[in-house]
Amino acid sequence: MKTVVFGLLIPFIGTSLGAACVFFMKDELKIGLQRALNGFAAGVMVAASVWSLIVPAIEQSEHLGRLAFFPAFLGFWAGIGFLLLLDHVIPHLHRSIDQTEGPKSRLTRTAMMVLAVTLHNIPEGMAVGVVYAGFLSGAGHITAGGALALALGIAIQNFPEGAIISMPLYAEGKSKSKSFLLGVLSGAVEPVFGFLTVIIANLVIPTMPYLLSFAAGAMLYVVVEELFLEMSVGEHSNTGVVSFAVGFSLMMALDVALG
Secondary structure, eight states: OHHHHHHHHHHHHHHHHHHGGGGTOSSOOOHHHHHHHHHHHHHHHHHHIIIIIIHHHHHTTGGGGGGTTHHHHHHHHHHHHHHHHHHHHSOOHHHHHHTOOSSTTHHHHHHHHHHHHHHHHHHHHHHHHHHHHHHHHTOTTOOHHHHHHHHHHHHHHHHHHHHHHHHHHHHTTOOHHHHHHHHHHHHTHHHHHHHHHHHHHHHOGGGHHHHHHHHHHHHHHHIIIIIHHHTTOSSOOSHHHHHHHHHHHHHHHHHHHHO
16 A cells, blocks of 8 residues: 555656756746656556557457447547646646736736646546556556556656746745645645546446546547647757657557567
8 A cells, every 4th residue: 555655646746846946946837847847757658548548448458349440549538638728728728827917917827837737747647546456456467567667757847847836836926835835735736536446446346447547538638738739838949759759669668578
Protein backbone atom coordinates (compact mmCIF):
# COMPACT_ATOMS: atom_id res chain seq x y z
CA MET A 1 0.00 0.00 0.00
CA LYS A 2 2.95 2.32 0.65
CA THR A 3 3.95 1.93 -2.99
CA VAL A 4 0.49 3.08 -4.09
CA VAL A 5 0.46 6.07 -1.73
CA PHE A 6 3.88 7.19 -2.92
CA GLY A 7 2.91 6.71 -6.56
CA LEU A 8 -0.24 8.81 -6.16
CA LEU A 9 1.79 11.60 -4.56
CA ILE A 10 4.45 11.74 -7.31
CA PRO A 11 2.47 14.00 -9.73
CA PHE A 12 1.67 16.34 -6.83
CA ILE A 13 5.38 16.51 -6.01
CA GLY A 14 6.07 17.49 -9.62
CA THR A 15 3.63 20.40 -9.38
CA SER A 16 5.11 21.49 -6.05
CA LEU A 17 8.66 21.46 -7.40
CA GLY A 18 7.53 23.58 -10.33
CA ALA A 19 5.83 26.04 -8.00
CA ALA A 20 9.07 26.24 -5.99
CA CYS A 21 10.74 27.88 -9.00
CA VAL A 22 9.38 31.16 -7.67
CA PHE A 23 12.04 31.02 -4.93
CA PHE A 24 14.94 30.60 -7.37
CA MET A 25 14.04 32.41 -10.59
CA LYS A 26 13.36 36.08 -11.29
CA ASP A 27 11.69 35.62 -14.65
CA GLU A 28 9.37 33.11 -16.27
CA LEU A 29 10.70 29.81 -17.60
CA LYS A 30 12.58 30.37 -20.85
CA ILE A 31 10.74 29.43 -24.03
CA GLY A 32 13.34 26.81 -24.96
CA LEU A 33 13.04 25.09 -21.58
CA GLN A 34 9.24 25.21 -21.75
CA ARG A 35 9.37 23.62 -25.20
CA ALA A 36 11.66 20.84 -24.02
CA LEU A 37 9.62 20.06 -20.90
CA ASN A 38 6.27 20.15 -22.71
CA GLY A 39 7.57 18.06 -25.63
CA PHE A 40 9.11 15.50 -23.30
CA ALA A 41 5.95 15.33 -21.18
CA ALA A 42 3.79 14.95 -24.28
CA GLY A 43 5.88 12.01 -25.50
CA VAL A 44 5.74 10.35 -22.10
CA MET A 45 1.98 10.79 -21.78
CA VAL A 46 1.22 9.51 -25.30
CA ALA A 47 3.31 6.38 -24.73
CA ALA A 48 1.78 5.92 -21.27
CA SER A 49 -1.72 6.26 -22.69
CA VAL A 50 -1.02 3.43 -25.13
CA TRP A 51 1.05 0.94 -23.12
CA SER A 52 -0.10 1.66 -19.57
CA LEU A 53 -3.79 2.36 -20.25
CA ILE A 54 -5.25 1.33 -23.63
CA VAL A 55 -3.31 -1.93 -24.11
CA PRO A 56 -4.17 -3.20 -20.58
CA ALA A 57 -7.80 -2.19 -21.17
CA ILE A 58 -7.94 -4.33 -24.32
CA GLU A 59 -6.14 -7.21 -22.61
CA GLN A 60 -8.77 -7.22 -19.86
CA SER A 61 -11.50 -7.54 -22.49
CA GLU A 62 -10.04 -10.48 -24.41
CA HIS A 63 -13.00 -12.63 -23.35
CA LEU A 64 -15.15 -10.53 -25.72
CA GLY A 65 -13.29 -11.92 -28.71
CA ARG A 66 -13.46 -9.64 -31.75
CA LEU A 67 -15.23 -7.03 -29.64
CA ALA A 68 -12.31 -6.80 -27.19
CA PHE A 69 -11.66 -3.30 -28.49
CA PHE A 70 -15.13 -2.03 -27.55
CA PRO A 71 -14.63 -1.17 -23.82
CA ALA A 72 -11.39 0.66 -24.67
CA PHE A 73 -13.07 2.41 -27.60
CA LEU A 74 -16.05 3.52 -25.49
CA GLY A 75 -13.96 4.54 -22.50
CA PHE A 76 -11.54 6.47 -24.70
CA TRP A 77 -14.33 8.56 -26.23
CA ALA A 78 -15.87 9.07 -22.81
CA GLY A 79 -12.55 10.58 -21.67
CA ILE A 80 -12.39 12.81 -24.75
CA GLY A 81 -16.01 13.86 -24.22
CA PHE A 82 -15.39 14.64 -20.55
CA LEU A 83 -12.56 17.04 -21.40
CA LEU A 84 -14.57 18.53 -24.27
CA LEU A 85 -17.35 19.29 -21.80
CA LEU A 86 -14.90 20.90 -19.38
CA ASP A 87 -13.45 22.87 -22.29
CA HIS A 88 -16.87 24.44 -22.88
CA VAL A 89 -17.51 25.05 -19.18
CA ILE A 90 -14.06 26.37 -18.26
CA PRO A 91 -11.90 28.18 -20.86
CA HIS A 92 -8.42 26.73 -21.30
CA LEU A 93 -5.29 28.39 -20.04
CA HIS A 94 -4.06 29.74 -23.40
CA ARG A 95 -7.51 31.11 -24.23
CA SER A 96 -7.90 32.89 -20.90
CA ILE A 97 -4.49 34.54 -21.41
CA ASP A 98 -5.19 35.60 -24.98
CA GLN A 99 -8.68 36.94 -24.34
CA THR A 100 -8.01 39.00 -21.21
CA GLU A 101 -6.34 42.39 -21.37
CA GLY A 102 -5.87 45.41 -19.20
CA PRO A 103 -5.32 45.94 -15.44
CA LYS A 104 -8.89 45.02 -14.52
CA SER A 105 -8.62 41.63 -16.21
CA ARG A 106 -5.33 40.74 -14.54
CA LEU A 107 -7.02 39.19 -11.52
CA THR A 108 -9.40 37.31 -13.81
CA ARG A 109 -6.49 36.03 -15.87
CA THR A 110 -4.68 34.80 -12.77
CA ALA A 111 -7.81 33.16 -11.40
CA MET A 112 -8.48 31.47 -14.74
CA MET A 113 -4.89 30.27 -14.93
CA VAL A 114 -5.08 28.64 -11.49
CA LEU A 115 -8.49 27.15 -12.26
CA ALA A 116 -7.43 25.81 -15.67
CA VAL A 117 -4.31 24.08 -14.33
CA THR A 118 -6.24 22.70 -11.35
CA LEU A 119 -8.93 21.40 -13.68
CA HIS A 120 -6.40 19.63 -15.90
CA ASN A 121 -4.87 17.98 -12.85
CA ILE A 122 -8.12 16.13 -12.06
CA PRO A 123 -8.06 13.63 -14.96
CA GLU A 124 -4.31 13.22 -14.52
CA GLY A 125 -4.84 12.21 -10.89
CA MET A 126 -7.60 9.87 -12.04
CA ALA A 127 -5.26 8.32 -14.61
CA VAL A 128 -2.67 7.44 -11.96
CA GLY A 129 -5.41 6.22 -9.61
CA VAL A 130 -6.88 3.93 -12.26
CA VAL A 131 -3.50 2.37 -13.07
CA TYR A 132 -2.69 1.75 -9.41
CA ALA A 133 -6.18 0.31 -8.88
CA GLY A 134 -5.46 -2.09 -11.73
CA PHE A 135 -2.12 -2.99 -10.13
CA LEU A 136 -3.79 -3.69 -6.77
CA SER A 137 -6.47 -5.84 -8.37
CA GLY A 138 -3.92 -7.80 -10.41
CA ALA A 139 -5.97 -7.16 -13.53
CA GLY A 140 -4.69 -6.32 -17.00
CA HIS A 141 -1.04 -7.24 -16.36
CA ILE A 142 -0.42 -3.82 -14.78
CA THR A 143 2.80 -3.78 -12.76
CA ALA A 144 4.11 -1.44 -10.08
CA GLY A 145 6.86 -0.39 -12.50
CA GLY A 146 4.39 0.51 -15.22
CA ALA A 147 2.26 2.51 -12.79
CA LEU A 148 5.34 4.30 -11.46
CA ALA A 149 6.47 5.20 -14.98
CA LEU A 150 3.09 6.79 -15.69
CA ALA A 151 3.18 8.75 -12.41
CA LEU A 152 6.69 10.05 -13.20
CA GLY A 153 5.61 11.09 -16.69
CA ILE A 154 2.71 13.11 -15.34
CA ALA A 155 4.97 14.63 -12.67
CA ILE A 156 7.33 15.89 -15.40
CA GLN A 157 4.37 17.41 -17.23
CA ASN A 158 3.22 19.06 -13.97
CA PHE A 159 6.55 20.80 -13.32
CA PRO A 160 6.01 23.69 -15.76
CA GLU A 161 2.36 23.96 -14.70
CA GLY A 162 3.40 24.67 -11.11
CA ALA A 163 5.83 27.32 -12.36
CA ILE A 164 3.33 29.09 -14.64
CA ILE A 165 1.07 29.60 -11.64
CA SER A 166 3.52 30.70 -8.94
CA MET A 167 5.76 32.96 -11.02
CA PRO A 168 3.06 35.17 -12.61
CA LEU A 169 1.43 35.53 -9.18
CA TYR A 170 4.74 36.78 -7.76
CA ALA A 171 5.18 39.15 -10.71
CA GLU A 172 1.77 40.63 -9.91
CA GLY A 173 2.78 41.51 -6.36
CA LYS A 174 1.99 38.48 -4.20
CA SER A 175 4.65 37.21 -1.83
CA LYS A 176 6.83 34.29 -2.88
CA SER A 177 5.40 32.09 -0.14
CA LYS A 178 1.79 32.81 -1.11
CA SER A 179 2.56 32.31 -4.80
CA PHE A 180 4.22 29.00 -4.00
CA LEU A 181 1.27 27.91 -1.84
CA LEU A 182 -1.27 28.62 -4.58
CA GLY A 183 0.88 26.70 -7.07
CA VAL A 184 1.03 23.74 -4.69
CA LEU A 185 -2.72 23.82 -4.05
CA SER A 186 -3.40 23.59 -7.80
CA GLY A 187 -1.83 20.13 -7.73
CA ALA A 188 -3.46 18.96 -4.50
CA VAL A 189 -6.48 17.67 -6.44
CA GLU A 190 -4.34 14.95 -8.05
CA PRO A 191 -3.69 12.71 -5.02
CA VAL A 192 -7.26 13.37 -3.79
CA PHE A 193 -8.87 12.23 -7.05
CA GLY A 194 -6.25 9.51 -7.36
CA PHE A 195 -7.22 8.01 -3.98
CA LEU A 196 -10.94 8.33 -4.76
CA THR A 197 -10.41 6.58 -8.09
CA VAL A 198 -8.50 3.73 -6.43
CA ILE A 199 -11.36 3.24 -3.97
CA ILE A 200 -14.08 3.37 -6.62
CA ALA A 201 -12.17 1.25 -9.13
CA ASN A 202 -11.56 -1.50 -6.59
CA LEU A 203 -15.29 -1.64 -5.87
CA VAL A 204 -16.16 -1.97 -9.54
CA ILE A 205 -13.36 -4.07 -11.06
CA PRO A 206 -15.49 -5.04 -14.11
CA THR A 207 -15.40 -1.40 -15.24
CA MET A 208 -11.59 -1.27 -15.19
CA PRO A 209 -11.16 -1.39 -19.01
CA TYR A 210 -13.53 1.58 -19.33
CA LEU A 211 -11.75 3.52 -16.58
CA LEU A 212 -8.29 2.85 -18.02
CA SER A 213 -9.28 3.98 -21.50
CA PHE A 214 -11.24 6.93 -20.07
CA ALA A 215 -8.03 8.14 -18.43
CA ALA A 216 -6.17 7.60 -21.72
CA GLY A 217 -8.70 9.71 -23.63
CA ALA A 218 -8.52 12.50 -21.06
CA MET A 219 -4.72 12.48 -21.10
CA LEU A 220 -4.45 12.51 -24.89
CA TYR A 221 -6.91 15.39 -25.05
CA VAL A 222 -4.63 17.41 -22.75
CA VAL A 223 -1.59 16.46 -24.85
CA VAL A 224 -3.13 17.53 -28.17
CA GLU A 225 -5.02 20.57 -26.90
CA GLU A 226 -2.36 21.97 -24.58
CA LEU A 227 1.11 20.43 -24.81
CA PHE A 228 1.42 20.21 -28.60
CA LEU A 229 0.47 23.88 -28.81
CA GLU A 230 2.88 24.96 -26.08
CA MET A 231 5.84 22.96 -27.43
CA SER A 232 5.53 24.87 -30.73
CA VAL A 233 5.20 28.38 -29.30
CA GLY A 234 7.61 31.10 -30.48
CA GLU A 235 10.13 30.84 -33.31
CA HIS A 236 10.51 27.60 -35.22
CA SER A 237 12.52 25.02 -33.34
CA ASN A 238 12.94 21.25 -33.32
CA THR A 239 13.39 21.18 -29.55
CA GLY A 240 9.81 20.18 -28.83
CA VAL A 241 9.73 17.41 -31.45
CA VAL A 242 13.05 15.92 -30.35
CA SER A 243 11.99 16.09 -26.70
CA PHE A 244 8.70 14.40 -27.62
CA ALA A 245 10.59 11.55 -29.30
CA VAL A 246 12.88 11.19 -26.27
CA GLY A 247 9.95 11.14 -23.86
CA PHE A 248 7.96 8.67 -25.96
CA SER A 249 10.84 6.22 -26.42
CA LEU A 250 11.88 6.50 -22.77
CA MET A 251 8.37 5.81 -21.51
CA MET A 252 8.01 2.89 -23.92
CA ALA A 253 11.30 1.42 -22.69
CA LEU A 254 10.41 1.98 -19.02
CA ASP A 255 7.00 0.38 -19.39
CA VAL A 256 8.46 -2.75 -20.97
CA ALA A 257 11.56 -2.94 -18.78
CA LEU A 258 9.79 -2.26 -15.48
CA GLY A 259 6.72 -4.26 -16.49
